[in-house]
Amino acid sequence: MAKELKELTPRDENYSQWYQDLVIKADLAENSAVRGCMVIKPYGYAIWEKMQGYLDGMFKATGHTNAYFPLLIPKSFMSKEADHIEGFAKECAVVTHYRLKNAADGSGVIVDPGARLEEELIIRPTSETIIWNTYRNWIRSYRDLPLLINQWANVMRWEMRTRLFLRTAEFLWQEGHTAHATRREAEEEALRMQNVYAEFARECMAMPVIRGRKSDSERFAGAIDTYTIEAMMQDGKALQAGTSHFLGQNFGKAFEVTFLNKEGKTEYAWATSWGASTRLIGALIMSHSDDNGLVLPPKLAPTQVVIVPIYRNAEQLGQISERAEAIATRLKALGITVKYDASDNKKPGWKFAEYELKGIPVRLGLGGRDLENNTVEVMRRDLLRKETLSCDGIERQVQALLEDIQGNIYQKALQRLTSRTIEVDTYEAFKSRLEEGFFILAHWDGSPETEERIKNDTKATLRCIPAEGDGLPGRCIVTGRPSAGRVLFARAY
Amino acid sequence: MAKELKELTPRDENYSQWYQDLVIKADLAENSAVRGCMVIKPYGYAIWEKMQGYLDGMFKATGHTNAYFPLLIPKSFMSKEADHIEGFAKECAVVTHYRLKNAADGSGVIVDPGARLEEELIIRPTSETIIWNTYRNWIRSYRDLPLLINQWANVMRWEMRTRLFLRTAEFLWQEGHTAHATRREAEEEALRMQNVYAEFARECMAMPVIRGRKSDSERFAGAIDTYTIEAMMQDGKALQAGTSHFLGQNFGKAFEVTFLNKEGKTEYAWATSWGASTRLIGALIMSHSDDNGLVLPPKLAPTQVVIVPIYRNAEQLGQISERAEAIATRLKALGITVKYDASDNKKPGWKFAEYELKGIPVRLGLGGRDLENNTVEVMRRDLLRKETLSCDGIERQVQALLEDIQGNIYQKALQRLTSRTIEVDTYEAFKSRLEEGFFILAHWDGSPETEERIKNDTKATLRCIPAEGDGLPGRCIVTGRPSAGRVLFARAY
Numbered sequence: 001m002a003k004e005l006k007e008l009t010p011r012d013e014n015y016s017q018w019y020q021d022l023v024i025k026a027d028l029a030e031n032s033a034v035r036g037c038m039v040i041k042p043y044g045y046a047i048w049e050k051m052q053g054y055l056d057g058m059f060k061a062t063g064h065t066n067a068y069f070p071l072l073i074p075k076s077f078m079s080k081e082a083d084h085i086e087g088f089a090k091e092c093a094v095v096t097h098y099r100l101k102n103a104a105d106g107s108g109v110i111v112d113p114g115a116r117l118e119e120e121l122i123i124r125p126t127s128e129t130i131i132w133n134t135y136r137n138w139i140r141s142y143r144d145l146p147l148l149i150n151q152w153a154n155v156m157r158w159e160m161r162t163r164l165f166l167r168t169a170e171f172l173w174q175e176g177h178t179a180h181a182t183r184r185e186a187e188e189e190a191l192r193m194q195n196v197y198a199e200f201a202r203e204c205m206a207m208p209v210i211r212g213r214k215s216d217s218e219r220f221a222g223a224i225d226t227y228t229i230e231a232m233m234q235d236g237k238a239l240q241a242g243t244s245h246f247l248g249q250n251f252g253k254a255f256e257v258t259f260l261n262k263e264g265k266t267e268y269a270w271a272t273s274w275g276a277s278t279r280l281i282g283a284l285i286m287s288h289s290d291d292n293g294l295v296l297p298p299k300l301a302p303t304q305v306v307i308v309p310i311y312r313n314a315e316q317l318g319q320i321s322e323r324a325e326a327i328a329t330r331l332k333a334l335g336i337t338v339k340y341d342a343s344d345n346k347k348p349g350w351k352f353a354e355y356e357l358k359g360i361p362v363r364l365g366l367g368g369r370d371l372e373n374n375t376v377e378v379m380r381r382d383l384l385r386k387e388t389l390s391c392d393g394i395e396r397q398v399q400a401l402l403e404d405i406q407g408n409i410y411q412k413a414l415q416r417l418t419s420r421t422i423e424v425d426t427y428e429a430f431k432s433r434l435e436e437g438f439f440i441l442a443h444w445d446g447s448p449e450t451e452e453r454i455k456n457d458t459k460a461t462l463r464c465i466p467a468e469g470d471g472l473p474g475r476c477i478v479t480g481r482p483s484a485g486r487v488l489f490a491r492a493y
Numbered sequence: 494m495a496k497e498l499k500e501l502t503p504r505d506e507n508y509s510q511w512y513q514d515l516v517i518k519a520d521l522a523e524n525s526a527v528r529g530c531m532v533i534k535p536y537g538y539a540i541w542e543k544m545q546g547y548l549d550g551m552f553k554a555t556g557h558t559n560a561y562f563p564l565l566i567p568k569s570f571m572s573k574e575a576d577h578i579e580g581f582a583k584e585c586a587v588v589t590h591y592r593l594k595n596a597a598d599g600s601g602v603i604v605d606p607g608a609r610l611e612e613e614l615i616i617r618p619t620s621e622t623i624i625w626n627t628y629r630n631w632i633r634s635y636r637d638l639p640l641l642i643n644q645w646a647n648v649m650r651w652e653m654r655t656r657l658f659l660r661t662a663e664f665l666w667q668e669g670h671t672a673h674a675t676r677r678e679a680e681e682e683a684l685r686m687q688n689v690y691a692e693f694a695r696e697c698m699a700m701p702v703i704r705g706r707k708s709d710s711e712r713f714a715g716a717i718d719t720y721t722i723e724a725m726m727q728d729g730k731a732l733q734a735g736t737s738h739f740l741g742q743n744f745g746k747a748f749e750v751t752f753l754n755k756e757g758k759t760e761y762a763w764a765t766s767w768g769a770s771t772r773l774i775g776a777l778i779m780s781h782s783d784d785n786g787l788v789l790p791p792k793l794a795p796t797q798v799v800i801v802p803i804y805r806n807a808e809q810l811g812q813i814s815e816r817a818e819a820i821a822t823r824l825k826a827l828g829i830t831v832k833y834d835a836s837d838n839k840k841p842g843w844k845f846a847e848y849e850l851k852g853i854p855v856r857l858g859l860g861g862r863d864l865e866n867n868t869v870e871v872m873r874r875d876l877l878r879k880e881t882l883s884c885d886g887i888e889r890q891v892q893a894l895l896e897d898i899q900g901n902i903y904q905k906a907l908q909r910l911t912s913r914t915i916e917v918d919t920y921e922a923f924k925s926r927l928e929e930g931f932f933i934l935a936h937w938d939g940s941p942e943t944e945e946r947i948k949n950d951t952k953a954t955l956r957c958i959p960a961e962g963d964g965l966p967g968r969c970i971v972t973g974r975p976s977a978g979r980v981l982f983a984r985a986y
Contacts, residue, residue: 033623034623037564045561065539069525069532070531071616095588100571100585101583123616130526130527137523154646154647
């Protein structure tokens with residue numbers, strides 16, 4: 001592939017095009033022949049596997065186990081919780097038949113009209129209904145609670161406008177579904193999992209987030225409260241990176257999930273659900289990457305270090321390879337993933353550009369002079385900065401560098417979030433700051449009408465009522481009516 | 494739950510009922526509200542996660558990477574490979590619409606007739622078509638080959654008679670799809686993956702298998718050759734535990750996947766695909782378990798050791814717990830998964846039965862006398878045999894015991910397979926041996942008609958043409974016509 005094929009639209013020219021270029025050119029994903037459904041390519045999937053590994057470990061550490069529930073949901077289940085059907089059943093894939101047959105005219109296969117399902121089945125857009133229908137038989141007594149289950153699965157929502165990772169008809173995610181004996185326990189669980197997402201974002205994705213609660217109009221269909229983590233992308237737009245819902249007894253009642261409490265009385269079970277998806281890959285890209293390509297936090301980089309030989313002839317390559325492989329072995333012993341690229345059909349310059357595009361955190365270059373001097377050229381992807389180091393103890397240096405990169409890109413993202421989140425007190429200031437790409441903390445009168453008006457005027461949505469704020473009351477920037485405290489507005493993905 | 498609820502139908506009374514009882518009572522899986530779709534419960538899913546971990550590692554060690562392709566396949570794709578459509582498209586879930594709406598009469602939601610898809614979409618029964626349609630754009634030159642990709646996914650086949658794990662409409666599996674520059678490389682890959690499955694069965698599942706090639710009538714729809722591993726269940730029936738297909742250029746041609754070879758000529762790519770599914774959990778159960786419940790090989794047991802305290806009062810429980818937790822810590826340090834069950838609402842006898850049912854390989858019992866004597870009672874699940882050992886160095890003893898159990902259940906299964914596989918030379922002997930639960934090696938004339946006749950007469954199918962055999966020719970037991978070598982027949986799941 002020629003070098004120019006790898007060039008990206010610069011971010012300040014067209015951020016959206018830059019994102020699309022990068023997803024394609026870094027071989028993360030592509031659109032498929034099925035409208036709205038993506039193919040997650042090996043490199044993109046390897047990042048997802050890293051994310052899964054950390055998240056799964058965090059879920060298990062908080063007492064959850066995995067299980068698997070059916071892909072298809074009977075249509076009638078979707079209707080049992082009134083808000084839920086409004087939010088989810090409208091745009092979904094509907095299975096109506098279970099057989100194809102050869103067309104009588106030999107033109108191919110057609111749907112067999114004789115194989116129509118009695119009740120249509122929906123491809124799950126989310127699994128509360130099928131799972132709570134199952135929980136009815138699993139829960140009898142308070143001793144069966146809490147029930148703490150997670151599922152890794154594909155889901156489908158028939159989105160009209162799709163963008164790779166950010167909004168696709170089919171996507172991969174995890175969905176936790178828990179049942180509890182008391183309201184308080186369920187509320188604690190919902191907040192616990194919001195914090196797990198925030199910690200994952202911070203520690204693994206190097207992505208700071210604002211934790212908060214959704215307004216009534218933005219919360220999950222069927223929830224009492226939706227807790228969210230909101231991240232700031234480089235263009236100042238917000239991305240909802242994980243949500244955790246306190247569902248009250250809504251699904252317990254809809255699916256008649258009752259239990260005998262300690263006092264021997266029958267009660268409906270309390271519920272939470274929480275999810276994060278392949279959308280996080282989009283968030284990761286737009287948090288750290290640059291005009292040269294991906295910048296990946298070392299913890300999520302499928303390959304953390306690449307070694308590239310720079311050689312004149314086969315004999316020199318042999319000597320360099322020996323050195324490179326010794327270094328690779330020492331790095332692997334520290335648990336670092338490393339690739340030695342001695343492929344002979346690409347020049348070092350091409351390889352350098354390729355691995356910058358792919359966001360490999362550290363590149364080691366080894367040439368003839370390095371052999372003589374017992375040195376190696378070390379390039380860190382985040383700062384695109386090079387230095388020459390001794391081969392002695394290089395593995396510890398690289399290990400420290402990876403930690404430094406992880407910390408540095410977090411600090412950079414935190415600096416952006418902090419410096420570009422601002423309090424405003426007038427609607428004028430709100431509008432102008434929004435154009436400049438700020439997250440805005442403003443007073444709001446608490447009404448859906450005002451929220452809707454702001455959205456229509458400015459395309460900004462109420463991202464959350466922040467968990468941490470000064471909590472001081474004020475006056476709504478639009479209506480002047482009383483406000484209990486500032487809330488967060490931004491344009492969003 | 495009372496003890497009697499845990500009791501299983503004995504195997505020699507009704508093997509099929511024993512299997513069903515065990516799957517339900519050991520909390521592995523259950524039927525869902527959606528016909529033919531199962532719920533994989535946490536304990537069953539934990540076994541699947543163990544299987545996934547080993548298989549995924551083996552795929553990566555042989556150079557494969559994971560990716561993800563769409564759940565839905567356009568109907569027209571299924572028709573492009575003539576044999577493939579015959580084999581798969583007939584019984585499948587068909588998506589025809591993408592929206593529901595409220596019924597005019599307020600009775601609920603109905604399928605919106607205005608949201609009919611132009612082309613119907615099929616829920617993947619297997620992904621050759623959508624993947625090879627994608628590969629068309631990924632493969633240009635021999636330098637892009639081999640392409641070695643695996644996918645972990647759910648698939649759906651509209652089965653009419655379903656059994657938990659063994660045959661369900663939706664199931665979880667992995668499907669490898671590789672593309673190669675030469676016929677030879679693709680054939681080698683197909684055989685390599687058959688061997689990976691055989692090794693996984695032997696080393697992790699403790700399940701010996703017979704490797705072989707399928708006959709024309711049993712091979713995968715669209716394949717040139719299907720390589721299989723066949724395991725013997727306790728009732729003498731065969732279970733196909735993994736298949737690997739050499740697909741020739743069939744999909745390359747159907748989806749126009751061509752590449753420039755080293756000589757600069759355009760060729761169609763060569764293909765393989767290979768898969769193993771949650772069916773393996775059924776195979777695992779029917780390989781080793783007994784009338785008391787599951788017997789799990791230690792490598793796949795979600796919990797390898799359980800410690801149960803036997804105590805008179807709270808004070809004694811405190812002393813036992815201290816000892817138990819010290820032992821648990823030492824076991825964990827050796828990478829052994831261990832659970833200490835000090836729950837106070839169940840008696841030791843109930844716990845013993847429960848953990849036998851669940852197939853925990855080793856149970857440690859700690860009572861008052863053990864405290865005095867510095868001993869522990871060690872029960873091995875495979876032989877249901879107890880011994881009292883010193884607490885000193887118990888962790889190494891348990892580690893060795895786990896290895897011994899893994900080896901012992903393999904040997905037991907191997908002994909069954911070996912002693913119950915027999916050569917027969919007459920159709921009479923064939924029929925009587927089959928009734929006695931034997932795998933039968935017999936001469937066959939190579940014709941689909943004879944194969945069909947045997948199937949109709951005896952319900953035995955041709956499981957495979959074994960990879961290892963004496964290779965000596967003979968006469969077909971049915972027609973007396975020449976046979977190139979003995980083939981394997983059995984009744985099968």
